[in-house]
Amino acid sequence: MIYFDNAATTFPKPRCVADAVREAFDKYGANPGRGGHDMSVNTAMKVYECRQNAAKLFSVSNPEKIVFTQNCTHALNTVLKGFLRRGDHVLISDMEHNSVVRPLYALNRRFGIEFSTFPIYEGDDERTCYECRRRIRRNTALVECIHASNVFGIKTPAKQLCQTAHRYGAKFLLDAAQTAGIEEIPFDEWNLDYLCTAGHKGLYGPTGTGLLIAKNGKSLRPLTEGGSGTSSLDKNQPEDMPEHLESGTVNTVGIIGLNEGISYLLNSDxxxxxxxxxxxxxxxxxxxxxxxxxxxxxxxxxxxxxxxxxxxxxxxxxxxxxxxxxxxxxxxxxxxxxxxxxxxxxxxxxxxxxxxxxxxxxxxxxxxxxxxxxxxxxxxxxxxxxx
Amino acid sequence: MDKVTIIAVGSITNAIRAQKILDKYNIRSFIQRVFVHIPNRGCGYCLKINKNGDEAVEIIKKANIRVLEVVEELSDK
CATH class of the missing domain: 3.90.1150.10 (Aspartate Aminotransferase, domain 1)
Structure with a gap:
């Protein structure tokens, strides 16, 4: 079988990813951030290593801005449902995936949050930005854009769109499902507010992994509340990032595999x-x-x-x-x-x-x-x- | 008797990051669960330093890591 479905999930993965997953079962089987015994702390160290490498790949100053999710859809839902409030308007491109459109449709039906689209012009970034700018409303709280179409492969001018959103007081969310990996996406330098991506596509990690990078994750209402391994006598969800957005045990085996996928990319040209x-x-x-x-x-x-x-x-x-x-x-x-x-x-x-x-x-x-x-x-x- | 400082932070991620930063300043620390040092919070993580922790606390705060509690104890070791 010759595999040309890499936009859905990359295959094969680098050998080191499978080796790391096997090693995770053998050496890092404990629950990170829950116990104080050596295996728990060592597992947490491996999870942190992945945060560090992800921060390096996306040029993020602080690894605590890296949140592990199940996939890109989960990350996008975390931002859309955690950020938007009644009365907000969202501007999205006309090439978005259902992972953006469906949550927005649900938010519209439940809370009246409005969304509309701006057109992407293939190869004409200036026109794309112009069309985005002229559709921003007084109540536009968020501009969201896919970084490259998962259907047609067309790239969008993320950095300029982010600047446009900020000029009008809106936040910017980038769906980097098709670009994260070998594309250069310097999160801090581009001043992105949120970046969502899958771990199992261009980052060459296992399925069941994804990333949300958030400039100010504390400001998001968590999609799920629950166990974090800390402050357990307090009924409030912890505010510290990334645990604020990572309730429940994370996918350690997947994350350890993802770490190897990211390391592989960091060590490649x-x-x-x-x-x-x-x-x-x-x-x-x-x-x-x-x-x-x-x-x-x-x-x-x-x-x-x-x-x-x-x-x-x-x-x-x-x-x-x-x-x-x-x-x-x-x-x-x-x-x-x-x-x-x-x-x-x-x-x-x-x-x-x-x-x-x-x-x-x-x-x-x-x-x-x-x-x-x-x-x-x-x-x-x-x-x-x-x- | 030597001094021991317990610095409680918000999470295991905070603790690991703080430890790595302290390493750069040649301050050796150990990650452990909070025991009885910090009442009324429940589970959590802290850094244990086998000396006065003023400098470490300052470094951690400068790195924007929230310090929940600092407890100094005397070690009989």
Whole structure:
């Protein structure tokens, strides 16, 4: 199986991640932050090491700003439900994932919190910022934006959008699910308020891990209250970060694996990895763009404007039929809507969805060549293209 | 008899961070659970330092780590 579904979850992981997970079961099986015995404290030290490495990767001054979550959706819900209040308005891009849209829809129904969208213009950051700026309202408390579309791979101008939000007194939340890892995202320097990401995508950690980075996490109402291992006679949730937002036992095994994924990236030439990924995608784009039976939706992928995520369709076929066929041919891709209907509305692909190819750091030139060869001849296999 | 200082902080994360900062100042500390030193709070973590803790407390506070309580005791060791 050649794996091109890295936008959903990266595979494979670096060997050291699996080794660390195994070691976690053997050596760090205690509950961190609960006991005073050596294994508990040593486990807490390993968890803290991951906070330190995450802080290093995102250039965050204080590891206590790093909050462990189950995934990016959990992190986004923590911010949206912990920050917004009745009467607030939220401005989001027109390419957001359901992990943002659904909580906002629920908040709207429950508390009347309003949200509206601003358009992303592929490759035109100035226009994107202009459209964002002119839609900010007096009661806009938060601007949220996906850093790169999980469907079309288009990057958004996060730093400038953050500045725009701040100019009008709003906070800024960045969904970095598709960019965290080899993309440079200096949290403090960009003056971000909140960054959410998954641990199991570009950070090459296990599933069940995610990160919220919060400039001022104490100001968020916790999504869950409960045991923190401290101040147990006090009925109030502790205010100290990150425990304020981390009730209950954290996923130590996952976090220890995530720590290795992040360490792997910190010890790699991330710029070279990003360059390699985009060059593989450029090869795919060039090959597919020549084929009359293939439909592409975005511009030629470049490192400044795109991440290596490409949506395409075989003309006349539903995307799920094509990805099912590709599965039979030995390629793992995702079809459908990728949990982002607004992105499909924007690109008029609501009827068919799209086949999504996403490249990871371990994909090779030979793999993408094989993939293009199969797509080149796919229309000759009409009889196989059925559900 | 030597002096022992117990510095209670808000969480295990605070305690580890504080310990790492104190390491840079060559102040050796030990992370442990609070025992009877801090009544009415329940479970928690503290740093134990085998000497006067004034300098350590100042360093920890400067790093924006909330110090909940400082208890000085005499050790019979």
């Amino acid at each position: 991330r710029k070279a990895l990003a360059q390699k990924e985009i060059e593989l995608m450029q090869y795919v784009y060039d090959r597919l763009n020549r084929l009359n039976h293939i439909e592409l939706y975005t511009a030629y992928p470049q490192i400044n404007t795109h991440v290596p995520v490409l949506s395409f369709n075989v003309k006349g076929y539903n995307s799920e039929i094509i990805t099912s066929y590709l599965n039979d041919e030995g390629f793992a891709l995702r079809g459908g809507y990728h949990c982002a209907p607004s992105a499909h509305k924007k690109y008029s692909t609501l009827k068919t969805g799209t086949c999504r190819m996403s490249i990871g750091i371990f994909n090779t030139a030979d793999e993408v060549k094989q993939f293009c060869d199969v797509l080149e001849n796919i229309h000759k296999n009409d009889n196989k293209l059925t559900l």
